[in-house]
Amino acid sequence: MKVSKMIPSDAIVPSWLASRKDWWNVEDLNFRRSSSAPAQIRQCVDTIEVSPESSKRRPDLFVVSWNIASPNNNPFEYWSMHECTEYNNLMVALEACFENPSELDQQLRQIFTNEMYYQLRQQLSNEGLADLDHLDAYWFGSLSKRRAVSEFLKDVSFGEKRLISMPDRMTNILKNAHGETIYRPSPITGCITDLVNVETWWSLWKDYMFKTSICLRGKILPNAFAVLDKISRSKYPALDEAEEAMSRPLQTLCLALFDAVFTQLLFKLAPDTWQPLKRQLHENLYEKKAACCISLLHDQYLDADIIFVQEASEAFAARASVCLNHAVLRPTGVDGRRSQMSLILAKKSLFVQASARDVTEEVLVLLKSKCVDAGDLCVFKISSRKGKFLLASFHGDSNGRSTGPVLAALDRVAQERYPDYVLIFGLDANPPSDPCGLDGPDGRWEMEGLLAGAGMSSCWAGQDLRDVWTTFSARTYLQPQLHKAVPLSRVMDPAHRRLKDWILFYGAQVAVEVGAARDNTGRRQFEARVMPSRGFPSDHALVSASLVLAESAEL
Numbered sequence: 351m352k353v354s355k356m357i358p359s360d361a362i363v364p365s366w367l368a369s370r371k372d373w374w375n376v377e378d379l380n381f382r383r384s385s386s387a388p389a390q391i392r393q394c395v396d397t398i399e400v401s402p403e404s405s406k407r408r409p410d411l412f413v414v415s416w417n418i419a420s421p422n423n424n425p426f427e428y429w430s431m432h433e434c435t436e437y438n439n440l441m442v443a444l445e446a447c448f449e450n451p452s453e454l455d456q457q458l459r460q461i462f463t464n465e466m467y468y469q470l471r472q473q474l475s476n477e478g479l480a481d482l483d484h485l486d487a488y489w490f491g492s493l494s495k496r497r498a499v500s501e502f503l504k505d506v507s508f509g510e511k512r513l514i515s516m517p518d519r520m521t522n523i524l525k526n527a528h529g530e531t532i533y534r535p536s537p538i539t540g541c542i543t544d545l546v547n548v549e550t551w552w553s554l555w556k557d558y559m560f561k562t563s564i565c566l567r568g569k570i571l572p573n574a575f576a577v578l579d580k581i582s583r584s585k586y587p588a589l590d591e592a593e594e595a596m597s598r599p600l601q602t603l604c605l606a607l608f609d610a611v612f613t614q615l616l617f618k619l620a621p622d623t624w625q626p627l628k629r630q631l632h633e634n635l636y637e638k639k640a641a642c643c644i645s646l647l648h649d650q651y652l653d654a655d656i657i658f659v660q661e662a663s664e665a666f667a668a669r670a671s672v673c674l675n676h677a678v679l680r681p682t683g684v685d686g687r688r689s690q691m692s693l694i695l696a697k698k699s700l701f702v703q704a705s706a707r708d709v710t711e712e713v714l715v716l717l718k719s720k721c722v723d724a725g726d727l728c729v730f731k732i733s734s735r736k737g738k739f740l741l742a743s744f745h746g747d748s749n750g751r752s753t754g755p756v757l758a759a760l761d762r763v764a765q766e767r768y769p770d771y772v773l774i775f776g777l778d779a780n781p782p783s784d785p786c787g788l789d790g791p792d793g794r795w796e797m798e799g800l801l802a803g804a805g806m807s808s809c810w811a812g813q814d815l816r817d818v819w820t821t822f823s824a825r826t827y828l829q830p831q832l833h834k835a836v837p838l839s840r841v842m843d844p845a846h847r848r849l850k851d852w853i854l855f856y857g858a859q860v861a862v863e864v865g866a867a868r869d870n871t872g873r874r875q876f877e878a879r880v881m882p883s884r885g886f887p888s889d890h891a892l893v894s895a896s897l898v899l900a901e902s903a904e905l
Contacts, residue, residue, distance in 0.1 A: 409863045409896035410736060413809075414651050415776030415853050417660040417745065417890035418643050419882075423523050424538040425631030426828035429841045431883040436623040437631075443619045444827050445837055451499035454618055458502060459494040462610045466552055467494070470606060473560045474599045477575055484592060485599050493603075498611045506833040510588035512581055513597075513604040515830040521574045521605070527563035534558055534574065536609040537616050537624070538829060540632045544625065551613045555606065575602060585720075608830060639887045640665040644673050646872045646886075651894065657695035658776025658853070660726075660745035660890075670695060677703045679732070679741070681710045684725040692728040692743040694776075705733035712767065713742075716759035721752040729760065731771060736899060740764055740771040746780035746850075753779045754800050757854075761804040764856075772899060775806075775854040778890060801854065809853040809866035809895040819847035820868060822880050823889040841880065851893045864896040 429441070447454055459467075467489055471482055496502045508514050522539045526532050533541040535554035545551045564571040571577065581597040583589045593600060616624040640663055647657065647670075657676060659666070671678045676695035684691050696706070710729045714722060729742040742760055746753040764773045781797040798815075801808060810818055824836035824846045836846065853866065868876040870883075870891040881889045 410899040411655045411774075411897040412653055412894065413656045413658075413774060413776070413853055413897055414647075414654045414892060414894045415658040415660075415743075415851055416643075416647075416892040417778040417851060417888065418639070418666065419661050419888045419890055423533070423540045423632065423636040424829055425540070425628055425635055426538060426826055428823045428882060428889055429826055429836070429838075429880055430631070430635070431879060434627065434630075436620070436627050440616075440620045440624055440627065441826060441828075442838065444615070447615060447619060448499060448504065448827050448835070449837075451497075454615060455497045455499045456614075457494065458496050458498055458607055458611070461498055461548060461614050462494075462607050464494070466606075466610075467603075469556065470603060473556065473575075474602065476560070479599055481596075482599060484596050485603065488596075488600065489603065493607075498614075502607065503611060503832055507588060508604060509831050509833040510586065511593065512586050513593075513601045514608045516581055517578055517601040517605040518608070518830045520577050520579070521559070524574055524577070525565045527565050527570055529565055532558070532562065534609075537612045537628065538609075540636060542629055542632075545613055547617065548610055548613050551610065555609060559602070578602065612828065634884050635882060635887045639663075640669050642887050644669045646892075648673055650869070650872065650874050651892075654695075654894070655697045655700050656741060656774060656776075658741075658743040659691075659693040659695065660743060660776075660778045662691045662693050664691075667691065667693060675699065677701065677706065679706055679708070679728065679730045681725055681728040682708050690723075690745065691725040692745050694728055694730055694741050694743050696730075696732060696734075696741070700736065701732050701734045701739075703732075705731075707731050709740075709763070709767075712763050713756070713759045716762060717755050721747070721755055723747075726752075727756060729763075731768060738768075738771045740768045740773045742773070742775040742777075744775070744777040744779075746778055750780040750796075753777075753781060753797075757800050757804055757806075761806070772859045773854075773856055774860065774897075775852075776893075777852055777854070778850050779852055780850055797849075797852070805856060806854050807857040807860075808855075809862055809893065810849075811857075811862060813865065815849060819849050820851040820891040820893060821889055822847045822870075822878070823882070824880065846880075851890055853893060853895050855897070859900050861898045861900075862895055863898045866893055866895040868893055 430437075471485070474482060474485075493502075496505075502508070518534075518536075518538070521534050522536070523531065523533055533539040535541045535543065535545065535551055535558055537545075541554075543554060545554070559574045562573055564574055564577065566577060578598050578601060581589060581594065581601065583591065583594040589597065620627075643666060647654075651657065652675065654676075657674075659670075667678055667680060670676065670693070674695060676697050679694040679696060680691060696703075707730060708728075709731055710727055713727060713729050726745045726747075727742070728744070729740070731738065731740050733739075740763075744753075744756055746756070760773075760775065764771065779797055781800075824841045824843075825831065825834045827835045829835070836843075840846075867874070868891040870876055870879070870881050870886055872886050876891065881891065
């Protein structure tokens, strides 16, 4: 029997593991035995990984973690495996435009005219916004004179300030007062209405943003503009004080400019093909995404005891409750605007649904700053036929700054309040990378350091992490965070492969029986290719692991 990671000679080994001498070679190691009490978790040996060919017992738990990635509905956001010639031609032409925009690089006021600006200003004034003189100064003083591609779209400061990506995320898809799904008129949403030209787009855009009532969390709002929040300078320090103060009207203006410019560009680059192509991609990757994800889980992972899901939509949660044999555990007070929930799916035949209690807030109150958005963390305690569990699902922010604090807070809650519960934690960690390059391209060694500090182990224990990745995606030029766009020549660069997805636990409580598996095909197979694809509509691979519980190790 091979041991995945050499056990230190002075390690304190829990009794359940010490008794399984067939799992390790004792000839050269002298172990000091101890009980598997939670107080000793930080001193316990790392997880043992049993090779599947030599295992003679079935795992106690089959666990899955999957970020299905549904923050927006832009069908063009990522480079996709696509055999369509029109798609390839469009993406090549768009990249060439960014490299050398030439005559397409008009001033913004030539695309979004001063008349359009005055109409927007009037709408903002109708919303009760005062002191729009600062916005006037911003527009007439500099913004209107900027070149559309070289000085607006390619200006990384707009991305750093979230002046385009934030309002896009909040408004790209909403429900109207009748509960019907509606999309902002834009080249990067699911809007299927024909946009004949920029003037047609502008009329539709104004109606959507200012004249269409919205239903949000059971409340009727006057329009889409009402869902926009002030952008905080404390969270996005690139903003100056004046920009923070007028961030609601400013992000509205920037979003209008973004949509207008791309509408103009696409009509210049691919007038006859971009809208039919967009509809096809939207249907495959987004409109049917929830159904596709549920179908994949039903067909391939219905035997999973626990399924951790990150960045789930309301549509996914609703379908899961009907189509899967799992109870859907979701955090209370989730902000429905973002459509980004972390969920826990617990198998009904194993877990006692009536015992489930949401304890997410117990972890959140330990965080010193607001580093976690509503819905990103979901923590439940629940009983089962195999004992009591503390289950957690989490989606880390794009810079990985929240992962460490959340991990530490969850560890504290687990040890102080639920020491007799088995902790299992599925997450998209987004671990921070080392700017010096010493920590690997995606911070995987940093993540291991965080685990060591909490006395935890993972599904990847014993594997060479240089060869492990769960995302392989590259953004196109047709999305609001253009500082993250990748040219076609670099799409297949290994630098775009990152290890983001983990299943965590205490080594004193849980062991990996079969090494973690990845799936980016929907067929329980893993291939070295970019994600998403037509058959796999997520940019994260699904991760699964077969686990053995300490309490049943001797059975």
